[in-house]
Amino acid sequence: MKQHRMRLIEQNQPAPGIMRMIFKAPDLARNSRPGQFVQIRVTDTFDPLLRRPFSIHRTHSNGTIEILYRIVGRGTRLMSRTRPGVRLDGMGPLGNPFQTEGNFSTALVVAGGMGSAPAFMLIDTLLKTGKSIHFFWGVRCDDEFFHLEWLRSSGVELHLACERGDTGHQGLITDILEPMMNRYPDSKGFVCGPKPMLEKMQRMIRTFPIPWEVSLEEKMACGVGVCMGCAVRVGQKIQMVCSDGPVFDLREVDFGS
Amino acid sequence: MAVDLQVRLGSLVLKNPVLTASGTFGYGVEYAGYFDVSRLGGIVTKTITLEPREGNPMPRTAETFAGMLNSIGLANVGADCFIKEKLLPLEPLDTAVMVNIAGSSPDEYEKVALKVAAHERVDALEVNISCPNVNKGGLAFGTDPEITREVVRRVRETTVKPLIVKLTPNVTDITAIAQAAVEGGADALSLINTVLGMAVDIETRRPLLARHVGGLSGPAIKPIALAKLYQTVRAVSVPLIGIGGIMTWQDALEFIIVGATAVQAGTLHFVDPCGAVKIIEGIKTYCDEKGIGDLSSIRGSMEDGGA
Incomplete structure (x- = not known):
């Protein structure tokens, strides 16, 4: 049940x-x-x-x-x-979860806006695996950050960005991620957030050959793959975000732009 | 004594009158983890076409007041894959399997019917001449009595299994289409398919569906469905399957009292995956409390006058 x-x-x-x-x-x-x-x-x-x-x-x-x-x-x-x-x-x-197991030593978790929702459970799970975790978190206004003390005390490396406010980088989270990416060759990336951020991430990782998983959001009716309402093109195939995803290979998602 | 819920659609006997509407129950097993699908009177599969279809561009669903719009565009795996992969999981189920079919020409309807109906597990065909979300076939066929008769006649020639024809409400006179379908050889009619509808985002001034218009389903359309059923009951003598916004057992009984032999629950599954079983239970309890021993005794029992 x-x-x-x-x-x-x-x-x-x-x-x-x-x-x-x-x-x-x-x-x-x-x-x-x-x-x-x-x-x-x-x-x-x-x-x-x-x-x-x-x-x-x-x-x-x-x-x-x-x-x-x-x-x-x-x-x-x-x-x-x-x-x-x-x-x-x-x-x-x-839906299908992020794959947190594997031979990578560092996890790059990238979240924008409400993408922080799945990111926390991902971090909770990664913490148990003993991998080192870098959390890149971008928000509009810096009062949207929460649990920062807990994250720091848990050993998560925090990289923050906001478009308005004083906490972290002033701008987009992708601004600070891009120049840092090549520092972590033995890593795996996880990303969740608004579509423009995901599209930018997809362009950024072209020259950065680590696996990247993305969690997509879409309006849904059934949630179990029967109504075919939440279609997305992944690779060459039409997939349902609810039942085939919401986690996909970031490189394969067609954002349709 | 427990009520007898058994109903007949042509030569097909159903253990109870509650079915699933096409497009809302996948290929029949997606909800198996939520309830015992064998409790249903029958399942109607997603529409099957000759070739696989990806469906329409996104967005293709939108919520509206007490309803939802869809413009899926008959996305499906195609007849060959359906027969090869989707029928096997239905084998152990103790419920009727009705396969909904569509095509972009009478010829294509015939071809897909020939492929699908031949399979032993398929108990009946439901011919979709009422989908509002495709350019060819679908609604374009189901709004014309001549083409309706032709399509049904072509499908009729492929099989002796019961043939259900699914009608659109998007016509001036549904009884003309209903009669044409019966003349073509339909054993039963199901009605209604979705009502053509639209919604617009006033911020972006874009329609909520990429294809602009789509099919409205859910509680919002139930009164329309009942009125179309009411008209059709008086025009033809084949069994009718009521569809449109059925969310509760009370809704289902309204359709039965107006004259439906069976009902299909559709959008309900998205809201409550176990909703169809609750309808069956509710009908049983109603009949027990009223001392009704045979459900068919209240079918079409609507009295004149206002309540």
Whole structure:
């Protein structure tokens, strides 16, 4: 059974404009891997109709899972008003996870904006493998950073960029990543974030021969590969972001521009 | 005594009247991890065409009030791959398998029907002459009684298995198309396919679908579906399968009371993968509570006058 009655434990804002929900959902927490997602039904009625997909932000051994979201429409507005104790229907874990095993010594984790949602679970998992982790995190405004102290104390090398603010580089995260990339030949890259950033990353890594995995975001209806709504061209084939991804080889994704 | 939910579509006997609508249940096993698919009266597969199809450009779905638009464009693996790879997993299921087919010409309908219907696991064909998201075939055929009759006649010649023809609501008079399909040899009709619809982003001033218009499904279209069913019940005598925004057992019963022999749940699967089974359970409970021993006794039992 992959459908869960997830009990909301807590809802808070780790940073302005970013909402975090913490659910008790032991099966889901135990079985989720970084990069996978959960399809949440935001209401018991049929309007808004469709589930919303959310990357799994973190899981904990006490059977809780966290998701992050921004309030962007009717569905997320309803979610933001959900009170602790309420149970939401979640399908998951869905999709294919990042491959964190392998013969690389350094992980380059690159996140832009809400790409931080899957990045944290990825970092949690990588920390257990003993690999060294460089986290390149770019946001619009520097008040969107959170958990920086925890990241530093965990031994993660932080590289920050914001378009507005005083924390880290003033500009795009790709600005600081590009000149640094060749320092880590024995590494593997993981990237999640907005499409323009992913396209830029794809151009940047042409001359940097390490494997790069990307987690794509797309609007979805079913989340399990039946409606064929979230198509993307990867390599020569049409793939579904929900069931063939959301993690793909960054070099193979056709961003259609 | 438990209610008898068994229904007949031509020569095909279904253990209950709840089916899955094409395009919302994949090739039949994608939801197997969520519930026992054998509990369904039957499954209707994604539309199969002669050649594989990639489908339309993205974006091809959009949510609207109590509904969704889609313009998938009949993306599918093609008849040969379907027969080779997708039918085998359906073998152990104790439920009827109906394969939805489409083509861009009457000739192509005939060819794909010939390939698919010959397979033992295929219990019936559903002929899609109502997809709003392709340039050739689909809606263009299902809005013309002459072409409807021709396509159905060509498919009819390929098989003795039950033939269901799926109708579009995007016509002035659905009964004319329904009669043409029956004249062509349809054993049953299913209705409605999606309603032509559109939505626009006022910030970018672009339509939400890359192909601009698409098919509206979900609760928003249920009243339209009921009215089309109501009209069609009076025009033909073959069994009818009600489709359109069925989300609950109460919705399903409305269609049955108006005259549907069976129903298909579609968009419901995206909202609640186990929703179709809940419909079956709900119908059972309703019948038990009302002392209804045979579901067919309430089929078409709608009284005159307003409630």
